[in-house]
Amino acid sequence: MSTQLQGHDQTIKSTHIMRHEGYIRFGAPCCDKANVKKGPWSPEEDAILKTYIEQHGTGGNWIALPQKIGLKRCGKSCRLRWLNYLRPNIRHGGFSEEEDDIICSLYISIGSRWSIIAAQLPGRTDNDIKNYWNTRLKKKLLGKQRREQAARRASLKQEIMTKREINESFMVPGTVPHQESPYWPDVQAIVMNQNQGSHLMDQESIRDLLAKLGGRFYDDNQGPNLFTKFNNYSLEGSSRQDQVLYTNSVDMLSSSAPMRSMDSTCCSQFPNSNYSGPNMSQDGLESLLVELGGLACSNPQHVEGLESFYGMDMAASGSTGASSAESNSWGNISSLGYPQLVSDYETCLQSMPQDSSFEDSSFFGRPQ
DNA sequence: AAGCATATCAACCGCTAGTCA
DNA sequence: CTGACTAGCGGTTGATATGCT
Numbered sequence: 240m241s242t243q244l245q246g247h248d249q250t251i252k253s254t255h256i257m258r259h260e261g262y263i264r265f266g267a268p269c270c271d272k273a274n275v276k277k278g279p280w281s282p283e284e285d286a287i288l289k290t291y292i293e294q295h296g297t298g299g300n301w302i303a304l305p306q307k308i309g310l311k312r313c314g315k316s317c318r319l320r321w322l323n324y325l326r327p328n329i330r331h332g333g334f335s336e337e338e339d340d341i342i343c344s345l346y347i348s349i350g351s352r353w354s355i356i357a358a359q360l361p362g363r364t365d366n367d368i369k370n371y372w373n374t375r376l377k378k379k380l381l382g383k384q385r386r387e388q389a390a391r392r393a394s395l396k397q398e399i400m401t402k403r404e405i406n407e408s409f410m411v412p413g414t415v416p417h418q419e420s421p422y423w424p425d426v427q428a429i430v431m432n433q434n435q436g437s438h439l440m441d442q443e444s445i446r447d448l449l450a451k452l453g454g455r456f457y458d459d460n461q462g463p464n465l466f467t468k469f470n471n472y473s474l475e476g477s478s479r480q481d482q483v484l485y486t487n488s489v490d491m492l493s494s495s496a497p498m499r500s501m502d503s504t505c506c507s508q509f510p511n512s513n514y515s516g517p518n519m520s521q522d523g524l525e526s527l528l529v530e531l532g533g534l535a536c537s538n539p540q541h542v543e544g545l546e547s548f549y550g551m552d553m554a555a556s557g558s559t560g561a562s563s564a565e566s567n568s569w570g571n572i573s574s575l576g577y578p579q580l581v582s583d584y585e586t587c588l589q590s591m592p593q594d595s596s597f598e599d600s601s602f603f604g605r606p607q
Numbered sequence: 608a609a610g611c612a613t614a615t616c617a618a619c620c621g622c623t624a625g626t627c628a
Numbered sequence: 629c630t631g632a633c634t635a636g637c638g639g640t641t642g643a644t645a646t647g648c649t
Contacts, residue, residue: 279643299634300634300635301634301635302633302634302635314634314635315634315635315636318635318636322636351638351639352637352638353637353638354636354637354638365636365637365638366638369638369639373639
């Protein structure tokens with residue numbers, strides 16, 4: 240109750256004291272275009288709406304409701320106000336670690352189905368969760384992702400440079416290194432070795448993926464498994480279609496059976512890739528990949544941003560700015576020749592931020 | 608202290624699915 | 629079956645708060 244009041248007070252503070260009354264922010268209203276008030280709700284309007292709904296319910300018709308109670312508001316606006324702020328037991332802010340986990344896991348599983356995600360978090364609204372994800376959670380994951388990338392790049396670069404030094408020590412001055420030089424098999428082994436794991440996307444790999452995303456997902460036999468826990472959540476209020484989707488997602492995530500290969504757009508990003516990943520929701524994993532990979536899809540130079548998602552390393556193969564069709568076959572890469580590979584890799588390294596500007600603490604340091 | 612940059616979040620828009628006559 | 633109407637959803641906007649230089 241206190242959180243509800245606190246949330247309401249916060250609303251009043253932010254929308255009615257800080258902002259001036261009657262401010263019209265947007266263009267044409269969607270309902271009665273002439274007589275609809277827009278912008279922040281006043282405490283009086285809140286009281287009228289809340290009192291009426293508590294006593295009479297919505298009457299099953301939001302459009303007619305504002306006229307019935309004398310509010311110059313769009314029915315959609317009334318509905319939103321009630322659902323997001325006025326209805327009982329609404330909580331704002333102060334998301335717990337467990338809620339973070341649930342949101343992240345469900346997002347990966349089912350995508351931006353905020354209403355379904357909200358249904359798993361009592362007292363939370365889809366709008367709140369959406370805002371929370373967009374403003375904080377996504378950045379938090381992005382920060383972790385980038386730090387991992389930086390570490391991986393540094394490690395790979397070190398290994399390549401070491402091999403290069405060894406290789407050069409065997410070379411006659413002035414000669415061009417050949418792809419069959421002692422350097423190549425080892426680099427090939429490095430990349431191939433890292434690619435191998437992506438073909439084994441079983442549950443362990445999924446767990447790994449989530450561990451990479453958030454760390455806390457990885458229970459490692461300690462505490463309950465989130466996927467198992469989701470089976471116990473209710474989907475009350477969700478459509479049958481959503482329930483089926485949700486159930487399938489949970490089944491997929493909790494299954495220990497080998498995953499089917501990823502389809503559609505995700506693979507189209509890497510048409511020549513042998514990658515056979517989990518059949519996660521396209522909305523979920525794919526959009527997350529796009530988000531966390533930054534400009535990965537639009538700029539091939541950044542495709543490596545996805546590497547730790549897939550458990551493979553695309554840094555050495557996809558960093559030349561060539562199309563994905565050229566970048567994921569080792570044979571094609573080999574044909575580029577050693578100097579170009581190293582040169583392009585170094586170029587790529589230079590084009591990427593060398594140290595992550597994202598720190599978890601910086602995203603959560605701000606008091607609520 | 609001031610100005611700029613970034614984060615937050617309430618509220619809107621447009622679209623889609625469901626319902627009903 | 630079809631079209632009108634409504635609820636609900638996800639994406640986006642923009643004012644304000646907060647942090648940084």
